[in-house]
Amino acid sequence: MTSEAEPQPLLTGQPALTQDQVKHLEFIQAVVTRLGSNSFLVKGWCLTLAAGLLAFAAEGARVSVAVTAFVPLVAFWLLDGYFLWQERLFRRLYDQVRRPAGEGVEPFAMDPYPYAAGARWWQSTCSVTLALFYGGLAAAHLAVLLAVLLG
Numbered sequence: 001m002t003s004e005a006e007p008q009p010l011l012t013g014q015p016a017l018t019q020d021q022v023k024h025l026e027f028i029q030a031v032v033t034r035l036g037s038n039s040f041l042v043k044g045w046c047l048t049l050a051a052g053l054l055a056f057a058a059e060g061a062r063v064s065v066a067v068t069a070f071v072p073l074v075a076f077w078l079l080d081g082y083f084l085w086q087e088r089l090f091r092r093l094y095d096q097v098r099r100p101a102g103e104g105v106e107p108f109a110m111d112p113y114p115y116a117a118g119a120r121w122w123q124s125t126c127s128v129t130l131a132l133f134y135g136g137l138a139a140a141h142l143a144v145l146l147a148v149l150l151g
Contacts, residue, residue: 028094035087046076066145077134081125
């Protein structure tokens with residue numbers, strides 16, 4: 001019988017994670033989950049605000065509202081890109097902590113910036129998923145702006 005503090009070997013022969021490593025991984029996963037939730041909320045707020053502003057602009061044929069509607073779109077896009085970038089950094093931290101002996105990660109460290117070398121904020125902001133979502137909204141904004149200008 002072994003104590004709970006001892007790592008248990010895996011079927012592959014790799015040493016198991018310690019309880020501290022498992023708890024550390026849980027902390028990191030909680031942050032990743034929260035960042036994903038924040039990203040979802042930002043998309044919801046952006047869609048709601050865009051729909052309201054564009055409906056208001058189209059109904060009253062107001063060019064100023066149609067132009068102003070781009071400001072929150074860009075702000076939400078940048079904020080969502082920041083959340084995605086942070087999530088990617090924390091996933092890299094998670095990947096290091098899950099390795100045997102944590103591979104040089106200080107116990108319970110939550111600083112993801114040492115893993116920022118390969119992930120840039122602008123790359124996350126211009127990712128396919130964000131570009132399709134916010135690009136589609138930007139196209140709708142542009143269509144309403146053109147309709148107001150030409151209508």
